[in-house]
Amino acid sequence: MTNNALSIEHVRKDRGNVTVLDDLSLTVSAGERVALLGHNGAGKSTLIKTILGLTPLTAGQISIGGAKPGSTSARRATAYLPEAVSFHPALTGREQLTLFARLDGQAADIQGLLERVGLSDAMDRRVGTYSKGMRQRLGLAQVLLGKPKVALLDEPTSGLDPISRQDLYAIIDELAEHGTAVLIASHALTEVEARTDRIAILRKGVKVADDTLESLSAQAGLPTRMRIRATEAQADTIAAKMGGARINGASVEIHCEPDQKMARLRDIAAMGDAVVDIEMTPPRLEDLYRHFAKEGMQ
Numbered sequence: 420m421t422n423n424a425l426s427i428e429h430v431r432k433d434r435g436n437v438t439v440l441d442d443l444s445l446t447v448s449a450g451e452r453v454a455l456l457g458h459n460g461a462g463k464s465t466l467i468k469t470i471l472g473l474t475p476l477t478a479g480q481i482s483i484g485g486a487k488p489g490s491t492s493a494r495r496a497t498a499y500l501p502e503a504v505s506f507h508p509a510l511t512g513r514e515q516l517t518l519f520a521r522l523d524g525q526a527a528d529i530q531g532l533l534e535r536v537g538l539s540d541a542m543d544r545r546v547g548t549y550s551k552g553m554r555q556r557l558g559l560a561q562v563l564l565g566k567p568k569v570a571l572l573d574e575p576t577s578g579l580d581p582i583s584r585q586d587l588y589a590i591i592d593e594l595a596e597h598g599t600a601v602l603i604a605s606h607a608l609t610e611v612e613a614r615t616d617r618i619a620i621l622r623k624g625v626k627v628a629d630d631t632l633e634s635l636s637a638q639a640g641l642p643t644r645m646r647i648r649a650t651e652a653q654a655d656t657i658a659a660k661m662g663g664a665r666i667n668g669a670s671v672e673i674h675c676e677p678d679q680k681m682a683r684l685r686d687i688a689a690m691g692d693a694v695v696d697i698e699m700t701p702p703r704l705e706d707l708y709r710h711f712a713k714e715g716m717q
């Protein structure tokens with residue numbers, strides 16, 4: 420038995436004679452936050468639609484806590500927050516959420532939920548007057564309401580200000596802490612780098628990466644950037660010795676392979692007072708994304 424709330428196995432989706440998802444397998448465990456990355460048209464939304472049972476699979480299977488997409492129990496177990504969520508403009512936030520709770524047959528602390536998503540002051544205003552960020556917050560309250568096993572979030576922070584983004588991720592973290600498996604389709608690499616447990620990358624419908632940031636970094640073998648700040652008189656000597664380039668006055672930049680890092684650090688330490696400071700920048704998700712999404716599997 421596995422602990423996978425969401426299990427996607429060898430899924431294929433053809434549209435006409437184009438294969439939009441190709442032999443795609445992906446799992447998300449209870450409490451895990453997985454980022455789904457990929458270029459425009461890579462197949463992220465299609466994958467979400469197949470999980471929701473909105474579009475049939477050509478081959479393969481998907482299980483949501485053991486249930487098939489589109490079945491009553493899968494629908495109960497799944498919450499979806501689209502990129503641009505829309506509600507009835509004439510209802511207030513409180514009315515809208517109360518309506519969802521009734522449709523769901525649930526008794527819920529509507530006020531508490533709306534306060535949790537930062538809509539305390541706006542819950543009795545009509546949704547038609549809400550900003551995009553406020554609508555996203557209401558959408559998230561709806562997700563929380565269902566206590567889902569699986570939450571599918573499509574570009575949840577697009578168009579939100581930095582504080583709203585942080586708030587939204589704090590709520591996503593809470594969802595995961597309570598055992599929801601969270602799949603976040605996104606182009607916001609810096610955000611998902613910090614706020615997810617695992618990264619899956621699609622390229623033309625094929626999964627080309629699926630691992631923790633740390634492991635992807637090791638697999639890609641991309642260099643770490645080291646910036647050495649030298650004394651003015653020693654900068655050229657250090658640049659020559661380390662095979663680096665001089666930048667910004669007395670700084671020298673080198674790129675070193677993962678297995679060379681410690682050796683290079685020892686070389687730098689041996690230069691004594693000629694080195695004033697050192698800054699190391701490991702490969703970022705942006706570099707890894709470029710590596711995997713462009714190259715694909717070798």
Ligand SMILES: Nc1ncnc2c1ncn2[C@@H]1O[C@H](COP(=O)(O)OP(=O)(O)OP(=O)(O)O)[C@@H](O)[C@H]1O
Nearest residue numbers: 434437439457458459460461462463464465466606
């Ligand atoms: N209803 C449809 N009919 C035909 N082709 C479609 C349909 N929906 C999507 N596609 C095609 O399927 C492929 C995958 O699209 P999809 O929307 O899943 O990509 P995406 O990764 O979500 O892109 P984006 O980041 O732009 O949202 C694209 O080539 C797209 O043109």
